[in-house]
Amino acid sequence: MWCEVVSLLRSLGSSLVSYFDAKKKRKVAEIYQALNSDPINVAKLRRMAISEGGLLTDEIRRKVWPKLLSVNTDDLPPLPAREELREDNKDYQQVLLDVRRSLRRFPPGMPDDQREGLQEELIDIILHVLQRNPQLHYYQGYHDIVVTFLLVVGDRLATALVEKLSTHHLRDFMDSTMDNTKHILNYLMPIIDQVNPEVHDFMQSAEVGTIFALSWLITWFGHVLSDFRHVVRLYDFFLACHPLMPIYFAAVIVLHREQEVLDCECDMASVHHLLSQIPQDLPYESLISKAGDLFVQFPPSELAKEAAQAAQAERTAASTFKDFELASVQQRPDTVLRQRFRERLRGEERLRGEERTKSFLTKPRTNRFVKLAVMGLTVALGAAALAMVKSALEWAPKFQLQIFP
Numbered sequence: 001m002w003c004e005v006v007s008l009l010r011s012l013g014s015s016l017v018s019y020f021d022a023k024k025k026r027k028v029a030e031i032y033q034a035l036n037s038d039p040i041n042v043a044k045l046r047r048m049a050i051s052e053g054g055l056l057t058d059e060i061r062r063k064v065w066p067k068l069l070s071v072n073t074d075d076l077p078p079l080p081a082r083e084e085l086r087e088d089n090k091d092y093q094q095v096l097l098d099v100r101r102s103l104r105r106f107p108p109g110m111p112d113d114q115r116e117g118l119q120e121e122l123i124d125i126i127l128h129v130l131q132r133n134p135q136l137h138y139y140q141g142y143h144d145i146v147v148t149f150l151l152v153v154g155d156r157l158a159t160a161l162v163e164k165l166s167t168h169h170l171r172d173f174m175d176s177t178m179d180n181t182k183h184i185l186n187y188l189m190p191i192i193d194q195v196n197p198e199v200h201d202f203m204q205s206a207e208v209g210t211i212f213a214l215s216w217l218i219t220w221f222g223h224v225l226s227d228f229r230h231v232v233r234l235y236d237f238f239l240a241c242h243p244l245m246p247i248y249f250a251a252v253i254v255l256h257r258e259q260e261v262l263d264c265e266c267d268m269a270s271v272h273h274l275l276s277q278i279p280q281d282l283p284y285e286s287l288i289s290k291a292g293d294l295f296v297q298f299p300p301s302e303l304a305k306e307a308a309q310a311a312q313a314e315r316t317a318a319s320t321f322k323d324f325e326l327a328s329v330q331q332r333p334d335t336v337l338r339q340r341f342r343e344r345l346r347g348e349e350r351l352r353g354e355e356r357t358k359s360f361l362t363k364p365r366t367n368r369f370v371k372l373a374v375m376g377l378t379v380a381l382g383a384a385a386l387a388m389v390k391s392a393l394e395w396a397p398k399f400q401l402q403i404f405p
Contacts, residue, residue, distance in 0.1 A: 045240075070164070220238055
């Protein structure tokens with residue numbers, strides 16, 4: 001009996017592998033179709049970057065990230081000589097210290113000489129961007145973002161992408177003061193209040209503030225996540241969206257930990273300690289989807305009064321993001337998110353209509369696939385095997401995350 005259970009579970013596993021492999025191949029084909037269209041279908045690339053699994057591979061990211069940032073890759077200028085960049089540079093010593101402390105941001109097992117070479121390139125990229133844009137000011141944590149681009153796309157392309165990012169998405173973090181950064185952090189509590197007033201009021205009572213999320217925001221979570229796959233997945237999402245999306249993602253992390261927060265001692269030290277220790281096993285795809293939905297439901301324009309005075313909001317680079325939406329209305333990240341949200345609502349309305357006429361609840365496609373497989377196993381093996389088979393339902397979502405890291 002148990003041999004039959006194991007055999008059938010293996011068969012189920014093989015079927016799931018085939019299903020998710022086919023799903024991945026379809027997505028890759030859609031991405032290359034968007035890249036090869038004339039003109040390039042940037043709106044579709046944004047949808048691919050936002051949707052489950054993101055852009056899937058670094059090879060694809062090297063092709064798509066420049067399109068999401070409207071960077072021309074045909075004629076990338078070389079970096080200036082290293083000595084020229086570093087001589088009498090006011091930021092060199094601080095950048096050097098930060099980069100030397102960034103060992104854990106490089107893949108484990110990387111040879112020392114290769115890592116040291118990449119660290120030198122990391123310093124050069126940062127100094128070059130700052131030299132070309134004297135209005136930008138270096139901040140600790142900036143190197144955590146730059147190293148992600150360096151590891152994925154190489155030094156020349158990383159330089160171009162980081163420069164565009166620094167003058168748009170990251171611009172508010174690179175002012176001479178932290179005023180705009182603090183203003184963006186102030187969006188966190190209004191978002192939480194819209195979704196869960198109880199958590200909001202508890203955090204307000206604890207006077208925890210928002211400083212626990214500072215490193216999340218200014219490094220795009222690169223400093224606090226240990227798995228590089230999760231970091232680049234979030235970068236896919238953030239590059240395809242509005243500059244304030246990282247603060248929405250920070251909010252959904254807090255909301256996801258609702259029970260932990262409410263079970264905590266209601267004082268600043270306890271709540272800050274809890275929230276500053278970000279879990280490494282977060283359900284990233286679910287949280288990404290929720291963050292996108294919250295952005296559509298509660299856009300920054302509706303939260304600005306709660307976050308700060310409207311006059312201050314208008315001075316942040318994030319509030320003038322329309323300047324960055326260069327090519328067409330179709331390329332606007334907000335448009336992609338709203339369309340995605342409307343499609344989900346239509347799907348939910350369709351399901352509710354079916355519920356009124358059917359005696360069963362229609363499940364999402366993946367769950368239905370697994371359920372049918374489990375039903376077949378249950379009939380074949382009987383109740384004695386049910387406990388083992390049920391584990392397939394718990395295992396399937398974890399398996400899917402491995403296929404779409």
